[in-house]
Amino acid sequence: MLNNLEKFKCMKRDTAEINLDPLQRGGILTPEARAALIEWGDGYSICDFCAGVLDRIKNPPVEEFVHSVLPKFLGADAVRVMHGAREGKFAAMHALCEKGDWVVIDGNAHYTTVLAAERAGLKIEYVPSSGAPDYAIPAEGYSEAIERAYEHKGNVSMAVLTYPDGNYGNLADVKAVADVCHDFGVPLLLNGAYSVGRMPVNARDLGVDMIVASGHKSMAASGPVGLLGASEEYARTIFRLSATKKNKEVEMLGCTVRGAPLLTLMASFPAVVERISHWPEEVNKARWFAAEMEKLGLIQQGERPHNHDLIFFLAENLYEISQTAKKGRYFLYRDLSERGICGIKPGLTRQFKLSTFGLSRDQLGRVLNAFDEIIRSYAKA
Amino acid sequence: MLNNLEKFKCMKRDTAEINLDPLQRGGILTPEARAALIEWGDGYSICDFCAGVLDRIKNPPVEEFVHSVLPKFLGADAVRVMHGAREGKFAAMHALCEKGDWVVIDGNAHYTTVLAAERAGLKIEYVPSSGAPDYAIPAEGYSEAIERAYEHKGNVSMAVLTYPDGNYGNLADVKAVADVCHDFGVPLLLNGAYSVGRMPVNARDLGVDMIVASGHKSMAASGPVGLLGASEEYARTIFRLSATKKNKEVEMLGCTVRGAPLLTLMASFPAVVERISHWPEEVNKARWFAAEMEKLGLIQQGERPHNHDLIFFLAENLYEISQTAKKGRYFLYRDLSERGICGIKPGLTRQFKLSTFGLSRDQLGRVLNAFDEIIRSYAKA
Numbered sequence: 001m002l003n004n005l006e007k008f009k010c011m012k013r014d015t016a017e018i019n020l021d022p023l024q025r026g027g028i029l030t031p032e033a034r035a036a037l038i039e040w041g042d043g044y045s046i047c048d049f050c051a052g053v054l055d056r057i058k059n060p061p062v063e064e065f066v067h068s069v070l071p072k073f074l075g076a077d078a079v080r081v082m083h084g085a086r087e088g089k090f091a092a093m094h095a096l097c098e099k100g101d102w103v104v105i106d107g108n109a110h111y112t113t114v115l116a117a118e119r120a121g122l123k124i125e126y127v128p129s130s131g132a133p134d135y136a137i138p139a140e141g142y143s144e145a146i147e148r149a150y151e152h153k154g155n156v157s158m159a160v161l162t163y164p165d166g167n168y169g170n171l172a173d174v175k176a177v178a179d180v181c182h183d184f185g186v187p188l189l190l191n192g193a194y195s196v197g198r199m200p201v202n203a204r205d206l207g208v209d210m211i212v213a214s215g216h217k218s219m220a221a222s223g224p225v226g227l228l229g230a231s232e233e234y235a236r237t238i239f240r241l242s243a244t245k246k247n248k249e250v251e252m253l254g255c256t257v258r259g260a261p262l263l264t265l266m267a268s269f270p271a272v273v274e275r276i277s278h279w280p281e282e283v284n285k286a287r288w289f290a291a292e293m294e295k296l297g298l299i300q301q302g303e304r305p306h307n308h309d310l311i312f313f314l315a316e317n318l319y320e321i322s323q324t325a326k327k328g329r330y331f332l333y334r335d336l337s338e339r340g341i342c343g344i345k346p347g348l349t350r351q352f353k354l355s356t357f358g359l360s361r362d363q364l365g366r367v368l369n370a371f372d373e374i375i376r377s378y379a380k381a
Numbered sequence: 382m383l384n385n386l387e388k389f390k391c392m393k394r395d396t397a398e399i400n401l402d403p404l405q406r407g408g409i410l411t412p413e414a415r416a417a418l419i420e421w422g423d424g425y426s427i428c429d430f431c432a433g434v435l436d437r438i439k440n441p442p443v444e445e446f447v448h449s450v451l452p453k454f455l456g457a458d459a460v461r462v463m464h465g466a467r468e469g470k471f472a473a474m475h476a477l478c479e480k481g482d483w484v485v486i487d488g489n490a491h492y493t494t495v496l497a498a499e500r501a502g503l504k505i506e507y508v509p510s511s512g513a514p515d516y517a518i519p520a521e522g523y524s525e526a527i528e529r530a531y532e533h534k535g536n537v538s539m540a541v542l543t544y545p546d547g548n549y550g551n552l553a554d555v556k557a558v559a560d561v562c563h564d565f566g567v568p569l570l571l572n573g574a575y576s577v578g579r580m581p582v583n584a585r586d587l588g589v590d591m592i593v594a595s596g597h598k599s600m601a602a603s604g605p606v607g608l609l610g611a612s613e614e615y616a617r618t619i620f621r622l623s624a625t626k627k628n629k630e631v632e633m634l635g636c637t638v639r640g641a642p643l644l645t646l647m648a649s650f651p652a653v654v655e656r657i658s659h660w661p662e663e664v665n666k667a668r669w670f671a672a673e674m675e676k677l678g679l680i681q682q683g684e685r686p687h688n689h690d691l692i693f694f695l696a697e698n699l700y701e702i703s704q705t706a707k708k709g710r711y712f713l714y715r716d717l718s719e720r721g722i723c724g725i726k727p728g729l730t731r732q733f734k735l736s737t738f739g740l741s742r743d744q745l746g747r748v749l750n751a752f753d754e755i756i757r758s759y760a761k762a
Contacts, residue, residue, distance in 0.1 A: 027424015043408015223640030
C-alpha cells in the first residue's frame, strides 16, 4: 500500500549560492548551531536529564538561558521558548483576551497575527498604513483604531505592532505607539520576528508589554523556534500554572520546544549577540544597496532613509521586460538563478522584497551586477 | 550585561550507551534523518520553494507526504504535521469543543491531554483504570464517565484514549471504546504517541475519529514534530480555512513545522514503515525481558502478557537496598550508569518504567546482567 518511499530518503536542498529571501537571511546556522543539531538531533534528547519542566533543565543549561539570559536580552520580566513568533502571539492572545474581544493590529502585520487573532476568536481593527511609497504606521492610528473598536461596543484587550513589518522593513515609532495604547489601558505586543537577533531590541526600553521573536527568521536557529517575553503583569496570566498538573504551564502545554531547535538557538546565541553590535553597518549596507538598485531604475518603497535590511522594490523596467521576454514573468527568477542568486519569488518582476542581511558588500555587488546585466541584456534584444 | 555566554557554544549530550528511557527509544534518528538535519538545518530552509502553504510544497515532496502517504499510513482522511501529539490534541479540542464542554479521558492519560483540555477551557471526566496490578481501562468506563458528565448537565464533545498509556504500556480495546463513545455521539481521539511509528495503527480500522502521533517519541524524528489525523467529518472543522487569509488554516496558524524536524520525519519514514513490520518481535522481546526481570525479584505491572515495549516494574528489593545503600535512593541510577545504562529517572528504585524498543537481545541481556550484579552486590554487603 505504501510504495515509492525511496524519494524521502535523500532530499537535497537545491538552492543558489546567494539567497536574498528575507525569510532565510537571519536563520542561517552558525557552526556552533550546526554542531548542536548533530549532537542533540535524536527525538527527545534534551529530556535526558529533565525533572519535569523543560525550561528548568540544568544540563544543557536551558534554565540559565531561559530564566536569566533571555529576560536580560529581551528586556522582559519573563521569557519562554515557543515554536515561533506566531505561536507566541496566539498564546498571548489566548491567555489575555476573551473570545469576542477586539485586537488592534497594524495594517502591515504578518498574516500570522491575523490568524492568531482569528484562532483566538478575536475581532480585528486595523491601523492603516500611509500607503505608497512609505507605508508608514502612524502612532495616532492606534488611538483612532481603538476608538473605532469602542464604537462597536468592543473590549480592546490587545494591540500588536510589527517591528519591522515583513513587506517594507519599516520600523515604526514603538514608544509613541506604546504611549497611545497605554493611554487607553491596552497592552502592546511587539512582533520582533525580523528584529530580535538582527538589531538591538529591548522591550522595557521600548515600553512594550509583550514581545515575540523568531529563532528561524532572525536568531540563526533551526526552525521552528521562537520567543515570547512579557512584563510581570501579563506574564502571570500567560505563563499560569495548571490547576491540577504540578509545575506545568497551561498555555505552553507543559513544555514547548522539546528538541534540537532549542539547542541551536542556544548554540548560536553568543554569535547572535555579537552580530547585533554590527547593526549600524547592516543598515549602511542596506541603504547603499537600495541606492545602487535605484540607479538601475528600481524604486525602493518604505522608510527613506531605510533602517532595515528588508527592502521592497518597485521595478517597472523588469515588468516591461516580462511582457516580451521568452520566459515571460519567470525570466527574472531564471536569469538570477543562472547567476547563482535566488530568494525572489518565482514569477515576481514588478514588485518584490529582498534582504541584504549578513551578505558582504562583495556578494551584494554580485547581485547588483546581475540585475545590471539582466536589464542590459533585454535592452539590447 | 550579557556575559559568560561561552557555555552555550559547545553543549555535549552526556548520555550512556544504552538508554532505557521510553521517551528516547523511538526517537533515535536514522542515518537518513541525520543527513536531512544537516541538509535542511538552516532556519526556514524548507520555505525556499513555498508558494504559501507548507504542506503543498512539492520540492522537497511535502505535499505527497502529507496529503497522500500519511493519510494512507494513519488510516485518516486528512493529516497535518504538528509540533507534537500535545499540540495535535489541543488543536482538535480547540476546534471542536466549546469552552465549558466536557471531555472524557482515560485515567492513564498523559498529562498533556489534561493540559490541552485545560487550555481549551474544558472540564474533564476521567475513566478510572482498574488499579494495580493491571491498570486496565475498561470500555464500559467510557459510558459511565459520559453519563457522569451528563449528570452535571454537561455537553461531552470529545473522548480521548491513550494507546498505549505512557506508564504501563497498556493497549486498551480501542474498537470497544470507540463503539461506546459513538453510541453517545461522542468522537474519539486516539493518542498514539507511543504506538504510531512502533506498531501498526490504523485509525479507520480501529474506528477512531481522530489520531495524534509523535515524531520525536516514536517516528525516529528530531523533535518537536507530530501528526494529527482526522476523518472527513472532523477534519473540515479542525483544518478550516481562514475567513480572510487565502489558503491559510486557522487552527494551524498557517504553517506548523516549518523546519528541519519535518524533514527528519520524512527521511526516517521509509525505515519507520519497515520497522513496524517487525513489531511482533518487539513484543516477544519485551515479554522475555519482563519475565527475566521477574526472575530477579521485580514485578511487572500492566497487561499480562504484555503487548508493548514500555514496561512498568515494581521493585521492592531495590527499594530495600536504597534504605541502607551508601548513595541512598540514587544507588540504582549510579550503579546502572557505571555499567553504561541510563534512562531510569535518578532517585527511583521502588517503581519505574523503561522501554526495550529497538534494543537487541544482547543489549537487553547486558541490562539484565547489570540488574543481577547490582542486586547481588548489595546482598553480599
